[in-house]
Amino acid sequence: MPETAAVPSGRRRVSAGAVLDSFFFVLAGFASVWLAVLLATESLGLGWGLLWFAVLFWALLAYLVLPRLHRILTRLYVPDYFIGRTRTSDGLLGDPVNLAITGSAEQLHAALAAAGWIRADDVTLASSWRIVTATVSRRSYLRAPVSPLLLFDRVQDFAYQQEVANNPAKRHHVRFWRCPDGWMLPGGHRVDWVAAGTFDRAVGLSLFTLQITHKIDEHTDVERDHIVASIRQAVPETRLVLIRDFATGYHSRNGGGDTIQTDGDLPVIDLRAVPGEAGAVVELTGLS
Amino acid sequence: MTRPDARARVKRPASVIGGVLLMGVRALTGGFAILTVLASWDTFVATIVLNGEKLAQSDPPAAGAVLGWLLGAYGLYLVLYLGLAALVFTGRNWARVVAMSFASVSILLSFADYALNGAQITLRTSLVSVTIDILILLALSSTQARHYARARRAARAAR
Numbered sequence: 001m002p003e004t005a006a007v008p009s010g011r012r013r014v015s016a017g018a019v020l021d022s023f024f025f026v027l028a029g030f031a032s033v034w035l036a037v038l039l040a041t042e043s044l045g046l047g048w049g050l051l052w053f054a055v056l057f058w059a060l061l062a063y064l065v066l067p068r069l070h071r072i073l074t075r076l077y078v079p080d081y082f083i084g085r086t087r088t089s090d091g092l093l094g095d096p097v098n099l100a101i102t103g104s105a106e107q108l109h110a111a112l113a114a115a116g117w118i119r120a121d122d123v124t125l126a127s128s129w130r131i132v133t134a135t136v137s138r139r140s141y142l143r144a145p146v147s148p149l150l151l152f153d154r155v156q157d158f159a160y161q162q163e164v165a166n167n168p169a170k171r172h173h174v175r176f177w178r179c180p181d182g183w184m185l186p187g188g189h190r191v192d193w194v195a196a197g198t199f200d201r202a203v204g205l206s207l208f209t210l211q212i213t214h215k216i217d218e219h220t221d222v223e224r225d226h227i228v229a230s231i232r233q234a235v236p237e238t239r240l241v242l243i244r245d246f247a248t249g250y251h252s253r254n255g256g257g258d259t260i261q262t263d264g265d266l267p268v269i270d271l272r273a274v275p276g277e278a279g280a281v282v283e284l285t286g287l288s
Numbered sequence: 289m290t291r292p293d294a295r296a297r298v299k300r301p302a303s304v305i306g307g308v309l310l311m312g313v314r315a316l317t318g319g320f321a322i323l324t325v326l327a328s329w330d331t332f333v334a335t336i337v338l339n340g341e342k343l344a345q346s347d348p349p350a351a352g353a354v355l356g357w358l359l360g361a362y363g364l365y366l367v368l369y370l371g372l373a374a375l376v377f378t379g380r381n382w383a384r385v386v387a388m389s390f391a392s393v394s395i396l397l398s399f400a401d402y403a404l405n406g407a408q409i410t411l412r413t414s415l416v417s418v419t420i421d422i423l424i425l426l427a428l429s430s431t432q433a434r435h436y437a438r439a440r441r442a443a444r445a446a447r
Binding site: 020021024034045 | 302381395399409415418419421422423425426429430434
């Protein structure tokens with residue numbers, strides 16, 4: 001009898017609602033590709049309207065079609081566990097996780113403020129519009145929002161930045177995620193926060209989605225060391241545990257297609273220090 | 289005591305707002321079509337064909353009644369559709385699924401017509417309505433829209 005077939009066999013049960021959602025998600029992806037084809041066909045018949053249509057076509061492609069296709073595909077092949085990389089909202093591998101912190105949220109906020117870092121605004125319609133106008137007119141926007149990157153399946157808890165030369169296109173910035181309770185870094189190191197710091201050097205188009213985005217500097221280690229140095233200078237009692245070769249050094253690309261490279265070291269900033277005592281630097285190296 | 293806070297924190301994402309707005313546009317274009325028919329009633333009555341003959345010539349009142357019924361049914365559908373949009377806005381998951389199903393059926397029918405019958409989908413024909421349907425499906429099937437509907441459902445269940 002077919003009744004026995006209805007008994008769930010695997011340990012992971014998938015609800016009918018989730019299957020339906022996935023179906024509509026993928027169908028919408030295909031439909032959007034078809035829409036792009038229709039618009040491209042339509043534009044061939046237009047003379048003077050071609051430019052206007054090209055902009056519309058690009059917007060459709062960059063903000064609807066390509067992100068949806070990336071989502072569908074990255075859900076299948078990009079690992080969802082911690083591999084030392086953040087992910088963009090489209091599921092692509094984003095900026096490298098290159099910093100960890102032990103300490104409370106208050107200690108972290110205080111240390112960053114002392115080191116001259118400014119907290120970024122949350123992404124809203126108003127703040128997004130302001131960063132566009134500020135970038136175009138080259139006006140300073142010290143609290144400019146940063147784009148969302150995901151780790152532990154959620155957007156960063158907060159981000160800090162330092163604008164360079166009063167130009168919103170160039171800035172130091174670092175995103176922070178609170179680690180889940182009981183979570184440990186690969187290798188068994190317990191930390192409270194992990195962070196991804198990179199330097200925005202210009203505004204350009206993403207290689208993968210064609211969206212307008214910040215391009216980051218290739219040398220992410222320079223930015224990592226800048227963040228550590230600025231905090232240690234402002235709060236001298238900060239202890240530093242430098243995990244050498246936490247990851248293998250690598251060359252790769254981030255979610256916008258910018259090349260990145262790192263030596264794979266991971267500094268852990270310990271903010272639970274005794275005031276008045278100079279913080280030690282401890283280097284952890286592997287067996288060799 | 290944390291429950292009301294948790295519910296208040298579920299922010300309506302832009303994709304839901306956009307999807308509902310597009311559903312509104314879809315209903316508006318339907319309303320506009322009804323107005324067009326009403327404005328040139330006699331012309332449309334004359335086009336009604338039943339059993340191979342023009343109904344307006346043999347039985348003019350019946351032809352008017354058929355058109356009236358058709359328009360009434362379509363109007364009712366549009367009102368229900370607007371109600372559906374309102375429910376999507378408040379985060380009802382079943383309403384979202386029904387709205388996505390409507391859009392999917394419409395898109396698949398258009399695509400079948402395009403692929404099998406070689407129908408031309410241009411600005412002069414149905415490009416705008418196909419575009420709206422695809423955008424509705426894209427918006428409501430997005431992860432944010434799904435999370436929003438799920439979170440609202442969880443919040444309602446917790447009440």
